[in-house]
Amino acid sequence: MSPVTAEPHPKNNRKFNKKMRLVMKEQDKGKKKGSLLKIKVEHFNFFYDTTRALKDIEMQIYANTVVGIIGPSGCGKSTFLRCFNRMNDIIRNVRYQGEIYIDDRNIFDKSVDVVDLRRNVGMVFQKSNPFPKSIFENVAYGLKINGVRDKDFITQKVEKSLKDAVIWDEVKDRLHKSAFALSGGQQQRLCIARALAIEPEVLLLDEPASALDPIATSKIEELIHELKKKYTIIIVTHNMQQAARVSDYTAFIMLGELIEYEETNKIFTNPSKKITEDYVTGRFG
Amino acid sequence: MSSQSFCKKKRMLSSAIEDRIIHGVFLVCGLVTVIVLFGIFGLLFFTSFPAFEEIHVTEFLTGFDWNPTSYVKEVYGIVPMLVSTFMVTLGSLLIAIPIGIGTAAYLSDVASPRVREILKPVVEMLAAVPSVVIGFLGIVLVGPAIAKFFNISNGLNAVNGSILLAVMALPTIVSISEDALSSVPASYEQASLALGATRWQTVIRVKLPAALSGVIAACMLGMGRAIGETMTVLMATGCAPAMPKSFLGPVRTLTSSIAIELGEVAYNTTHYYALFALGLVLFVITFIINMISDIILHRYEKVSR
Numbered sequence: 001m002s003p004v005t006a007e008p009h010p011k012n013n014r015k016f017n018k019k020m021r022l023v024m025k026e027q028d029k030g031k032k033k034g035s036l037l038k039i040k041v042e043h044f045n046f047f048y049d050t051t052r053a054l055k056d057i058e059m060q061i062y063a064n065t066v067v068g069i070i071g072p073s074g075c076g077k078s079t080f081l082r083c084f085n086r087m088n089d090i091i092r093n094v095r096y097q098g099e100i101y102i103d104d105r106n107i108f109d110k111s112v113d114v115v116d117l118r119r120n121v122g123m124v125f126q127k128s129n130p131f132p133k134s135i136f137e138n139v140a141y142g143l144k145i146n147g148v149r150d151k152d153f154i155t156q157k158v159e160k161s162l163k164d165a166v167i168w169d170e171v172k173d174r175l176h177k178s179a180f181a182l183s184g185g186q187q188q189r190l191c192i193a194r195a196l197a198i199e200p201e202v203l204l205l206d207e208p209a210s211a212l213d214p215i216a217t218s219k220i221e222e223l224i225h226e227l228k229k230k231y232t233i234i235i236v237t238h239n240m241q242q243a244a245r246v247s248d249y250t251a252f253i254m255l256g257e258l259i260e261y262e263e264t265n266k267i268f269t270n271p272s273k274k275i276t277e278d279y280v281t282g283r284f285g
Numbered sequence: 286m287s288s289q290s291f292c293k294k295k296r297m298l299s300s301a302i303e304d305r306i307i308h309g310v311f312l313v314c315g316l317v318t319v320i321v322l323f324g325i326f327g328l329l330f331f332t333s334f335p336a337f338e339e340i341h342v343t344e345f346l347t348g349f350d351w352n353p354t355s356y357v358k359e360v361y362g363i364v365p366m367l368v369s370t371f372m373v374t375l376g377s378l379l380i381a382i383p384i385g386i387g388t389a390a391y392l393s394d395v396a397s398p399r400v401r402e403i404l405k406p407v408v409e410m411l412a413a414v415p416s417v418v419i420g421f422l423g424i425v426l427v428g429p430a431i432a433k434f435f436n437i438s439n440g441l442n443a444v445n446g447s448i449l450l451a452v453m454a455l456p457t458i459v460s461i462s463e464d465a466l467s468s469v470p471a472s473y474e475q476a477s478l479a480l481g482a483t484r485w486q487t488v489i490r491v492k493l494p495a496a497l498s499g500v501i502a503a504c505m506l507g508m509g510r511a512i513g514e515t516m517t518v519l520m521a522t523g524c525a526p527a528m529p530k531s532f533l534g535p536v537r538t539l540t541s542s543i544a545i546e547l548g549e550v551a552y553n554t555t556h557y558y559a560l561f562a563l564g565l566v567l568f569v570i571t572f573i574i575n576m577i578s579d580i581i582l583h584r585y586e587k588v589s590r
């Protein structure tokens with residue numbers, strides 16, 4: 001495992017005040033949405049070896065909202081996403097600095113079991129990656145590794161997850177056929193169903209529709225709208241329209257820095273930074 | 286016609302010839318393998334044929350006694366050797382497959398890169414130990430240990446042979462299984478870890494099934510090594526030409542029978558031909574094992590792809 005450092009930061013007054021103001025502002029927003037703080041990112045840095053890929057990121061995410069992460073390719077979107085379930089741990093020589101709180105618990109704390117964390121924070125990858133198993137077994141996998149033995153329960157749960165991922169009707173007659181026989185869009189929804197089966201609270205999606213055709217893409221987007229009711233969703237996308245369509249909040253990252261994080265509406269209509277405006281209007285990137 | 290286009294044409298012609306030559310060379314290589322295979326089969330078949338002018342085939346295949354040098358009546362029954370071969374092979378696989386796959390899983394997924402860099406060559410080096418040396422270790426090391434552990438007078442038996450053959454099959458099983466595991470796409474592993482699986486769960490439930498064809502191939506190659514191995518079993522299993530009574534008794538495999546007797550047999554006698562018939566039986570066994578493994582592989586591939 002890679003070393004995890006969570007260094008406390010001396011809070012000088014000015015910074016602290018600024019932060020308080022931010023928190024209060026965000027809490028206002030939270031009240032508006034009637035939701036509670038789910039994830040809190042504080043002074044967060046991430047290093048590949050000596051390269052700082054994420055720079056001093058601060059962010060608050062509310063439960064049952066969709067946060068879109070946009071930015072030019074290579075800016076650190078995937079890296080950031082992989083921090084929330086600590087998938088970066090499997091890369092050698094990486095280092096975390098700062099804190100990410102999920103439900104007020106620092107995920108880099110020594111007492112946190114990364115396996116538990118990942119059960120709670122599901123992930124869907126850019127390229128659909130079903131296992132070379134049957135459709136049923138793909139969805140049942142997460143339950144089985146978590147020690148669920150009850151066959152009926154597994155069957156019900158698989159059905160429910162496939163329904164939640166809006167793919168049940170397409171696969172119900174061939175549950176025990178190979179997942180590889182599905183189309184790309186179906187495979188991606190299967191991967192979402194697989195992630196839903198273990199009932200995570202947070203769902204991470206890394207450009208889930210980038211390899212899909214427009215119809216499959218719109219299905220995934222509808223699905224995200226539905227899933228928001230139960231999950232907190234962070235979605236990376238390099239498609240601006242998609243971010244505008246699916247997300248409640250949008251974070252714009254560039255060169256590892258969080259440039260602007262606001263309600264999606266504001267980011268796309270009235271961003272406070274010139275560079276954000278340039279990016280969302282397609283003037284570069 | 287300009288000289289340029291002429292050059293072009295000439296080169297095209299020669300490349301076509303080159304293609305045909307390469308094609309021919311590979312065809313010959315392929316044919317040689319097939320011819321050698323059939324040649325060996327034919328040789329074994331026709332050399333062992335005269336034996337069956339004297340010996341009844343059913344007696345040969347179902348007889349419980351092998352005594353070709355008897356003064357009273359020569360008998361040629363191979364059941365004891367078949368059973369011995371089966372016992373020693375099975376025993377070695379029971380030891381080598383779990384340890385081999387476990388080691389491969391550890392190397393590919395749990396060990397740090399540095400441990401892997403050191404351990405894998407070490408395991409592979411095991412294959413370089415001559416079988417005579419392993420047999421020797423069986424006599425002076427494993428034998429006495431078995432004798433002491435089971436409280437018997439002599440440790441040269443099927444267990445000893447199984448342990449030694451397991452040691453010899455391990456490098457093949459570990460090395461090829463590890464290659465197979467390492468070539469499983471990283472995306473499966475990531476998907477599994479992201480669902481909260483531990484590394485062991487990931488390797489056992491996702492990577493091993495995905496690498497199954499390679500792992501089966503590894504075990505089959507290990508098994509081939511165990512069945513065909515002669516010197517080690519000759520030295521370590523006691524070699525009594527009688528029906529084996531237990532794993533703790535002496536056994537005599539097909540291979541050691543051939544090795545022991547072929548040096549002393551008179552040329553062109555029934556006994557001589559019978560030894561070739563043993564070779565033929567061995568050949569048929571390994572051939573059937575290969576066929577079965579092929580069938581398993583195909584069936585598996587149909588399900589998973």
Ligand SMILES: Nc1ncnc2c1ncn2[C@@H]1O[C@H](COP(=O)(O)OP(=O)(O)O)[C@@H](O)[C@H]1O
Pocket residue numbers: 048053071072073074075076077078079080091
């Ligand atoms: N495993 C890795 N090791 C070292 N550097 C990496 C690794 N993965 C990504 N990077 C670097 O980190 C930066 C951010 O990458 P990434 O998060 O994949 O960007 P994005 O998803 O926004 O396109 C890039 O400069 C990339 O080269």
Ligand SMILES: [Mg+2]
Pocket residue numbers: 077078079
């Ligand atoms: Mg990316």
